[in-house]
Amino acid sequence: MSKHKKRSWAEPYKIKMVEPVKMTTREERQKAIEEAGFNTFLLRSEEVYIDLLTDSGTSAMSDRQWAGMMMGDEAYAGSRNFYHLEDAVRKYYGYKHIVPTHQGRAAEHIISQLMIKEGDFIPGNMYFTTTKLHQELAGGTFVDVIIDEAHDPESEHPFKADIDLNKLEELIKEKGADRIPYVSIATTVNMAGGQPISLSNLKEVRKLTEKYDIPIVHDMTRVAENAYFIKDREPGYADKSIPEIVKEICSLTDAATMSSKKDALVNIGGFLAVNDEELFDKARNMVVIYEGLHTYGGMAGRDMEALAIGISESVDYDHIRARVGQVIYLGEKLIQMGVPVVKPIGSHGVFLDAKKILPHLSQDQLPAQSLASAIYLDSGVRSMERGVVSAGRNPETGEHNYPKLELVRLTIPRRVYTQAHMDVVAESVEAVYENAKDIKGLKFVYEPEYLRFFQSRFEVL
Ligand SMILES: *Cc1c(COP(=O)(O)O)cnc(C)c1O
Numbered sequence: 013m014s015k016h017k018k019r020s021w022a023e024p025y026k027i028k029m030v031e032p033v034k035m036t037t038r039e040e041r042q043k044a045i046e047e048a049g050f051n052t053f054l055l056r057s058e059e060v061y062i063d064l065l066t067d068s069g070t071s072a073m074s075d076r077q078w079a080g081m082m083m084g085d086e087a088y089a090g091s092r093n094f095y096h097l098e099d100a101v102r103k104y105y106g107y108k109h110i111v112p113t114h115q116g117r118a119a120e121h122i123i124s125q126l127m128i129k130e131g132d133f134i135p136g137n138m139y140f141t142t143t144k145l146h147q148e149l150a151g152g153t154f155v156d157v158i159i160d161e162a163h164d165p166e167s168e169h170p171f172k173a174d175i176d177l178n179k180l181e182e183l184i185k186e187k188g189a190d191r192i193p194y195v196s197i198a199t200t201v202n203m204a205g206g207q208p209i210s211l212s213n214l215k216e217v218r219k220l221t222e223k224y225d226i227p228i229v230h231d232m233t234r235v236a237e238n239a240y241f242i243k244d245r246e247p248g249y250a251d252k253s254i255p256e257i258v259k260e261i262c263s264l265t266d267a268a269t270m271s272s273k274k275d276a277l278v279n280i281g282g283f284l285a286v287n288d289e290e291l292f293d294k295a296r297n298m299v300v301i302y303e304g305l306h307t308y309g310g311m312a313g314r315d316m317e318a319l320a321i322g323i324s325e326s327v328d329y330d331h332i333r334a335r336v337g338q339v340i341y342l343g344e345k346l347i348q349m350g351v352p353v354v355k356p357i358g359s360h361g362v363f364l365d366a367k368k369i370l371p372h373l374s375q376d377q378l379p380a381q382s383l384a385s386a387i388y389l390d391s392g393v394r395s396m397e398r399g400v401v402s403a404g405r406n407p408e409t410g411e412h413n414y415p416k417l418e419l420v421r422l423t424i425p426r427r428v429y430t431q432a433h434m435d436v437v438a439e440s441v442e443a444v445y446e447n448a449k450d451i452k453g454l455k456f457v458y459e460p461e462y463l464r465f466f467q468s469r470f471e472v473l
Pocket residue numbers: 068115116117118140142143198202231233270271272273274281282
């Protein structure tokens with residue numbers, strides 16, 4: 013064996029407790045997916061073998077975090093754990109003030125209601141479902157100003173979440189800076205396939221928005237994963253630590269919403285972070301109406317403690333390298349098998365290109381939804397649609413929004429599955445791909461008004 017052979021890495025932890033998962037037969041899965049109306053969100057988790065529905069709230073906590081749970085101070089006001097959380101946010105992210113919330117969308121609700129006026133426009137690096145909906149409910153219109161490469165699953169651009177500065181400046185000139193309450197920046201961009209934004213681009217965005225006096229609101233749900241890609245790919249950052257990069261990203265923005273169910277390694281929680289004193293006062297007042305007192309905001313004391321510890325673990329280099337490394341392992345395996353996926357592989361999941369896998373289905377026949385059902389049926393692996401069903405309808409015309417990307421997301425929970433699980437997933441997707449021409453489309457039989465992908469039901473065409 014060569015001395016120079018690249019050495020393998022392994023997870024920087026060992027397993028102390030296990031949770032058995034159920035193996036099912038094809039007949040059982042057929043029954044389960046029919047009962048779920050061919051929507052993987054409506055399956056019972058007991059019917060799932062490997063659950064790649066989402067990386068949200070599905071992380072395994074460390075022994076330190078579990079120990080922190082026992083140190084919960086469940087006082088109604090001024091819990092010790094809140095101050096630990098506030099310290100962690102200041103230390104690792106650098107924002108001045110935090111308002112805890114039960115999860116990310118609650119923080120989005122507060123910031124949208126406080127900053128957006130009827131008729132405003134909110135530019136951003138591609139939409140996220142709940143973020144965009146809260147902007148719309150506050151009277152605003154989301155405008156996508158991400159670079160074109162983000163919409164091209166073939167493009168190997170290393171920073172597909174970068175903002176197109178021309179698109180952004182044109183929008184500011186067309187609508188007027190006073191109609192743009194803030195620019196919305198996500199690290200990483202979920203809907204583009206978990207793709208990162210570069211620090212050089214974020215600095216340019218900062219320069220441009222300062223010229224027009226427009227603040228930046230940061231959706232920091234996966235900021236540590238974004239920082240890992242910057243360290244790995246962006247010139248000048250190889251020797252910077254993950255905490256240094258995370259802090260630099262946050263320093264270029266004015267406020268942040270966080271779903272700590274992702275990067276921050278807890279099962280529930282979130283917060284709004286702001287630097288502006290006046291905005292902080294308003295947010296702290298508003299959280300009392302919707303979430304709870306400003307020192308718990310919908311979280312138990314023990315949950316805030318686990319989150320404070322999770323934040324520090326999330327920026328550990330060995331952790332984040334193994335986390336993103338596992339996602340890339342699955343992605344490269346699928347690429348070797350010839351399965352069309354979004355490239356480069358993102359930070360939190362592998363996104364299958366359903367338009368390419370099922371070329372015989374039109375977008376109206378819901379190819380990504382159909383593919384997710386087929387994968388479940390093959391192996392009990394649960395994935396999620398990210399295509400026309402997730403994109404919803406245009407609120408004015410009532411027509412489907414037709415996104416360019418029609419994807420199925422295999423999302424990897426943090427610290428939960430092994431490399432052997434990834435092998436089983438890859439083999440199942442390969443088997444489905446080989447018989448893809450037999451997969452039939454779906455049609456809606458029930459469709460709720462908001463965020464329809466969660467609860468819609470379908471029938472095979
Ligand atoms: C999950 C998520 C949210 C919403 O957070 P919740 O905790 O699910 O309410 C917002 N933005 C992004 C990018 C997300 O992935």
